[in-house]
Amino acid sequence: MSESLDQSLFLLGCSHQVADLSAREKISLPSSSIDEFYNGLGKIQGIEEYLLLNTCNRTEIYAASKSNLSRNLIIQYLSKFRNLDPAFLSRYSYQRSNHEVVSHLFEVASGIDSQMVGETEILGQVKKAYSDACKRNISGKMLNRLFQKGFQAAKWARTHTGISRGQVNLGNVLCELARRIFGKVANCRLLVLGAGEVAENTMEAFKSRGSQAITVTGRTFDWCPLSRNKPSELAEKFGGFALSFNQYKDSLHLFDVILTSTTSGQSMIGVEDIKRAMKKRPAKPLFLIDASVPRNIEEDVASIDNVFLYNMDDISEIANENLKSRMSEVERCRGALAQRAQKLWDQMTQQKEIS
C-alpha cells in the first residue's frame, strides 16, 4: 500500500531555478510537437493521468498513477523526445513526488516560484495547461483535484499575502504612478519622445490598460507616410499616432503623460516649455518621465505645481522596493501553502485508503 501511495504523484520539471536560458531552450517543447509528445507520454506503462505545463520559463510534466510508476521511463521519454543526453536532463531538471508535487504546484500557480516573484501570468498558463489536459481526457480524478485546489491556493495567496503587491515591471510601475495621478490609465494621453526598450515597455503597459491615445515622436521621424523610421513604426505597432518632431513642443499641453527616451544628450523639455503647457491646463496634473541618460527634461520643472517628474533612478527604485516587499512575503506564503498542500495530500491519501 505504501509503495503504491509513494508512486501516486510525480513531477519532472525544468525551470529558471535549475537551468539557464540555453538549457531551458533545449528542454522546452515547441508548440507544434505537443500533440506528438502527449501521444507518446500516454503510452508509458503505469501512467494514468498526465499533464504538460510548457511556458517560456518552465517545462513540467505532472503524472499520476494508482500503481507503480517508473520515474525513469518519463525521464527517458523526455530525453529521447528532445534528443538530450539523460545526464544533461538530470543536471538541469528536478523531480518531485507525492506531497512535494502538491506543494510545488501551489507555489508555481501562486507565482512565488516565478522568475518575477508574484507575477500573475503563470496562473493563466497553468489554467490553460489544465484546460488542454481536460480536453484531451488525460487528466483524471487526482490531477483534477490537485489543479483545482492549486487554483484556489493561488487565489488565496494573492488575496491574503503581499506577494503580488506593487509593480516590478518598469512599464507597469509607470502605469501605477499614472493611476495614482489620473485615475484610469485608459483615459491618459501618452506622448513618447524617442524609442528604446523603456518606451516600448511603457506603451505596451498603457496599451494593455486600454489607453487609446498613444503618440510617438522622434528626431529621426520625418512626416512622410512612407518613412519607416523607429517612432512611426512604434506608433503603428501600438495603434498610436506619429507626431512631427518640430510640433511636439507646441502640443505638450495636450498630453497627460510624457516620456522621453532619446540619446540626444541635450535638454528637450525645459522649464519654460512646461510653464507654457501648464498655463493651458492649469488644474490638470502632468506626469513627466525622463528615461534618457543624459537627461532630456530639465530638473527644475519638478518645482512647478501639479507637475510630477520621475527619472529612471526613481522608477527603478520603486520597482526594487516593490520586489523587496514581495520577497519579504514569500517565506510566509510558502509556509502557508505548504500547510494547505499537506492537508490536501492527507485528504487525497485518506480517500484512497477508504476506496
Next chain:
Amino acid sequence: MSVNDTRELLWLAGGLYGLAFAIGLLKTFKINWTPFRESPLAAISLGFILHTRALYLRGLDVHGCPLGNTLERIQFILWSLILAFLILRLLWRLDLLGSFCAGLSFCAGWLSLVFPQLDSNYWLSENYEKLFSNPWIELHASIAIFSYGLFSLLTIVCAMYLVQRKALLSRKFNKLSSFLPPIQELEVAAMRLLTVGVLFLTISIIVGGMHWTRHPELVSQAKLSVTLILWIGYLMVFILYKTGKLYGSKFSKTSITLYLVTIGSLALVNTRTKESNTTPPPVITIPEYSTDE
C-alpha cells in the same frame, strides 16, 4: 441609555463614528475580516441617524434649530459633514474619506461632550425666548452651518490631496497613500465641494443680509466683518481656481488655511459672547436671537 436623551445619543453617535474610524484604519492596514467589509459605512449611517435624532430632540427643547451654544454648533457642523459625506458616497465609493470624516466627527464630537460648560442649558433660563424668532434667521444660520460642514469635508479632501502629492514627490508610498484616490480626482472633488459650499454660504449671506438691512443694530460689527471676510475668502479661492490662477497644492493649502481661520473665528465669537454674558450667538451673521418683533 435613553433614546430620548440628547447627550446620551450624541455620545453614542460619536462612539459609532469612532468605531467606523477604527475599523476603517484596520481595513486600510489590510486586516480584512469579513464582518468588516461594510461595517464602517453601517456604523456611520447608524451614528448619523442617532445624531439626527439628538439634534431633533434638542431642536424641540430650544424650539428651533439648535445653534445656541458651542456644543450645538460643533455637533451641527459635524452632522453636516457626515450628511455631505453620505451624499457624496452615493456617487463616489470612497471608504477612506469616510474614515477621515468619522475620525474627525468622533474626536470633535466627544471633545465637545467632555466639557459640560460648552453645553449651557440656555433654554431653561426664565427669560429665555425662542432661539430664532424669525424663521429667515433660522434658515440663514442652518444653511451657513451646513456650508461649514461642506468646508470641513473640503479640508479633509485637501489634506488627502497633500498626503498623496507628498507621496508622489518623495517617491515613498506608504499604506495610507496607497488607499488614497488619484490626485486628479481629489482635486476635482475639492472643486465640487468648494462650489457647493460657496453656493450655500452665499445663499446664507443673502438671507442673513436681508434681515440685517432691516435690523442692522442686531448684528455686531465684528461678526459681520468676520463673516464677510470668510465669504470673500472662499469666493476668491473659487474665482482664482476657475481662472486657473490657484490650483494644485496652493489651492489645497489655501483651503485648509481658510478653514482654520473659520474655526478660529468661531472661538472668537464665543469668547465675545461669554464676556457680554448674553445668549451665545450662532456662527456667521446671526444677530442676537430674540428679536422683539
